[in-house]
Amino acid sequence: MAIIDAHVHLWHQDASRYPNKPWVMGELPDIDGTAERLIAAMDDAGVAWALNVQVPWYGEDNRYHRDVLKQYPRRFALLSVLDDLESADAVERLERQVREEHSVGFRIHFCEPGRREQALQGVFDPLLAKSAELGTVVQLLSWMEDLPAIRRMVEAFPETVFVIDHLCHADVTESPPFPSAAPLFELGRFENVYMKVSLLCDLSALDYPYPDVQAFVQELLKHWPARRLMWGSNFPLIPEVRTEQPVDYRRSLELVRSDWPWLSDEDKEWILGRTAHELFGHAVR
Numbered sequence: 396m397a398i399i400d401a402h403v404h405l406w407h408q409d410a411s412r413y414p415n416k417p418w419v420m421g422e423l424p425d426i427d428g429t430a431e432r433l434i435a436a437m438d439d440a441g442v443a444w445a446l447n448v449q450v451p452w453y454g455e456d457n458r459y460h461r462d463v464l465k466q467y468p469r470r471f472a473l474l475s476v477l478d479d480l481e482s483a484d485a486v487e488r489l490e491r492q493v494r495e496e497h498s499v500g501f502r503i504h505f506c507e508p509g510r511r512e513q514a515l516q517g518v519f520d521p522l523l524a525k526s527a528e529l530g531t532v533v534q535l536l537s538w539m540e541d542l543p544a545i546r547r548m549v550e551a552f553p554e555t556v557f558v559i560d561h562l563c564h565a566d567v568t569e570s571p572p573f574p575s576a577a578p579l580f581e582l583g584r585f586e587n588v589y590m591k592v593s594l595l596c597d598l599s600a601l602d603y604p605y606p607d608v609q610a611f612v613q614e615l616l617k618h619w620p621a622r623r624l625m626w627g628s629n630f631p632l633i634p635e636v637r638t639e640q641p642v643d644y645r646r647s648l649e650l651v652r653s654d655w656p657w658l659s660d661e662d663k664e665w666i667l668g669r670t671a672h673e674l675f676g677h678a679v680r
Contacts, residue, residue, distance in 0.1 A: 401627040402591050440649075457492075474500055477489060485522055500533055505544075523552045532557065534560065555587060558590070576614075576615075621658075622669070624670060
């Protein structure tokens with residue numbers, strides 16, 4: 396099975412060609428997020444293709460992604476952004492992105508004001524229903540305090556596929572059995588929920604190979620099957636970490652591929668590619 400990076404971000408600093416806008420978490424980072432940089436890293440590490448999680452700084456403007464695909468076909472799928480999730484035409488815009496942009500779904504950013512309350516109140520329900528109809532995913536940039544809202548959506552829409560980013564920013568610095576993560580572990584029993592084993596260097600409070608993250612993932616696998624987990628690098632933001640050690644793309648993969656000997660070969664196959672392939676592989680073109 397090919398190795399797939401289930402979480403990357405692509406952008407270009409040429410704002411005249413690819414204009415961006417401010418977001419609640421700041422301006423577009425002054426970091427090289429080009430496909431050329433990522434392709435070189437992927438080729439060096441042996442990664443076949445990646446899911447481009449569109450950045451909110453671009454919103455629904457997918458021009459850079461389209462230009463990248465012209466130069467690097469079959470290397471990226473698109474997870475898109477919907478502006479104004481609560482607007483009356485959001486469902487139509489999702490349909491258009493899936494039909495015209497071949498998007499595999501859209502992302503809800505719970506860091507944006509009011510998103511948790513909207514999820515609890517059912518504001519996104521038309522989009523969740525449409526996502527199931529289209530066979531796409533609803534991806535969630537979320538934190539542990541958002542889990543009640545996520546649980547409500549997951550239970551209300553069992554035919555909709557949900558993907559939680561970055562281990563839901565769990566506190567991996569706790570000792571096993573990680574009591575604050577109990578609601579996240581409980582979600583593992585729902586077959587329509589997947590999670591990304593990503594942003595590991597930033598979640599950890601320790602140096603590589605991040606023993607606190609390793610302990611957390613070992614506990615996670617008691618509750619979540621590996622077939623609903625997938626690795627992602629979070630390129631190009633992996634150097635922006637709280638640890639003192641530098642982190643590079645290849646090592647973010649080797650952490651899971653080589654430095655977790657307690658993972659079975661089958662678990663590695665799912666986490667490093669098979670899960671992402673089953674969810675998104677149809678959109679690689």
